[in-house]
Amino acid sequence: MSEFKVHKKIMEDMIQGENILGGGVEPHKHARCLGQNFLNSKFHLQKIRSAVLKEFEPGSQVLEIGPGLGALTEGLQDDFRLTLVEYDSRLIELLSCFNVREVIHSDFSKYSTTHQYFVGNLPYDRAVELMLHAIRSPNFKKGFFLIQKEVAEKILSRKSNRLSVLFNAQTHVKHVLDVPGCCFKPVVKVTGSVLFVGRLEVPNCDIMKVITNRQLFSSPRKKLKNVIRTCGEHADSRLQALSFLEVFKLLRIN
Numbered sequence: 001m002s003e004f005k006v007h008k009k010i011m012e013d014m015i016q017g018e019n020i021l022g023g024g025v026e027p028h029k030h031a032r033c034l035g036q037n038f039l040n041s042k043f044h045l046q047k048i049r050s051a052v053l054k055e056f057e058p059g060s061q062v063l064e065i066g067p068g069l070g071a072l073t074e075g076l077q078d079d080f081r082l083t084l085v086e087y088d089s090r091l092i093e094l095l096s097c098f099n100v101r102e103v104i105h106s107d108f109s110k111y112s113t114t115h116q117y118f119v120g121n122l123p124y125d126r127a128v129e130l131m132l133h134a135i136r137s138p139n140f141k142k143g144f145f146l147i148q149k150e151v152a153e154k155i156l157s158r159k160s161n162r163l164s165v166l167f168n169a170q171t172h173v174k175h176v177l178d179v180p181g182c183c184f185k186p187v188v189k190v191t192g193s194v195l196f197v198g199r200l201e202v203p204n205c206d207i208m209k210v211i212t213n214r215q216l217f218s219s220p221r222k223k224l225k226n227v228i229r230t231c232g233e234h235a236d237s238r239l240q241a242l243s244f245l246e247v248f249k250l251l252r253i254n
Contacts, residue, residue, distance in 0.1 A: 036088070038068045039121050039146065041183035048119075048144060048194055049075040051176050055142050055196065056080065056117045061101070065108045065120030065130055065145075067091075072121060073098050085111055109133050118143035124190070127151060128163065135171055135197060136207065142198045149178060152193035159240045160247045162217035166210045168244045170203040205248040213251055228254050 039045060049072075056062060062080040067073045068091065076082060082100040085108045086092060095103045104111065108120075108130055118134045120143075127147035134143055154163040155173055167173050174196050181188040216239065219227050225235040230253050234242060242250075 036068060036123065037121075037184040037186060037188050039071050039179065039183060040185050041179070044177065044179050044183055045071055045075055047177050048072065048146070051194070051196065052076065052119060052144055053079060055144075055198075060117055061115055062117040062119060063113055063115040063134075065118060065134070066122060067095055068121065070095055070098055072119060073100065076119070080117075083113075083115065113137050114139045116141040119145075121146040124148040124151070124188075124192075131197065132166070132207075132211075135167075135199070140199055142196070144176065144194060144196055146179060146192050146194045149191040149193040152195055155195065160242050160244060161220060161240070162210070165217075165244060165247050165251075166207065167197065169205040169207045169210050169248070171197050171199055173197050204244065205251055209251040213254060216247075216250065216254065224250075230254055 052062075058079060060080055061083065062076065063083045063085060064073060064076070065085055067084045067086055068088075070084075073082060073084060073095070077099040082098070084095050084098075084100055084103045085106055086095055086103065087105075087107050089105055092103055092105050109126070115137065116139045118140070120130065120134075122130050122145055124147060127145065128151065131143070131145050131147070134140060134145075151163070152175065154161055155167050156175055157164045176194040176196050179192040179194065181190055181192070184192075216224075216228055220239040223236050223238060224231040227239075228250070231237075231250060232253075234246065234250065239247070
């Protein structure tokens with residue numbers, strides 16, 4: 001077994017509290033607080049890789065958010081010039097063994113980049129925050145993100161809610177595939193979904209208008225005349241009944 005494979009196996013065993021070199025080791029204590037759930041299904045990894053290959057230009061620079069043990073990295077390293085941004089310092093040495101341009105120890109939400117393409121198996125509790133940081137980067141074009149299915153469904157909803165409006169302001173989003181919780185280490189109780197997010201050539205609305213106008217989304221079941229000052233012809237309508245374009249029009253005048 002190569003040094004790299006031994007190192008990777010030790011890191012995997014840390015999650016289970018075992019060590020192939022003998023004796024027990026401390027489990028990955030921070031996995032829960034960091035939202036670490038490592039995808040280890042070869043079938044789903046190959047599906048994601050195939051989707052990425054169809055959308056990203058071969059040989060282009062791609063930033064991977066939170067690569068973890070490098071399961072997705074391993075499948076993409078020969079097709080793209082990867083930059084890895086990992087928050088867990090204990091994984092940096094392992095990730096440096098892959099064929100990548102750079103491994104950066106950083107919280108992605110605090111990292112500035114000019115990359116156009118992004119991929120990431122995101123911690124479910126921070127997925128929206130990290131996706132927004134990616135799509136608001138100046139050169140963002142496309143990204144694939146694995147997030148909790150429940151959140152993905154809100155983003156994909158054709159009814160207007162804060163998340164669906166937020167992501168339709170400057171991007172188009174489509175569902176790629178679902179990933180059952182049993183495909184992760186440690187196993188999770190919820191299903192994940194991979195979303196493709198692409199920048200619109202002409203944005204529908206300034207995304208900061210959506211982020212800052214919390215009032216409009218605070219009471220979606222109330223009539224708009226009881227929620228915002230200027231609602232024009234939609235005074236007696238509720239937010240969920242409006243199309244995205246109608247919501248964007250309201251955001252421009254409030």
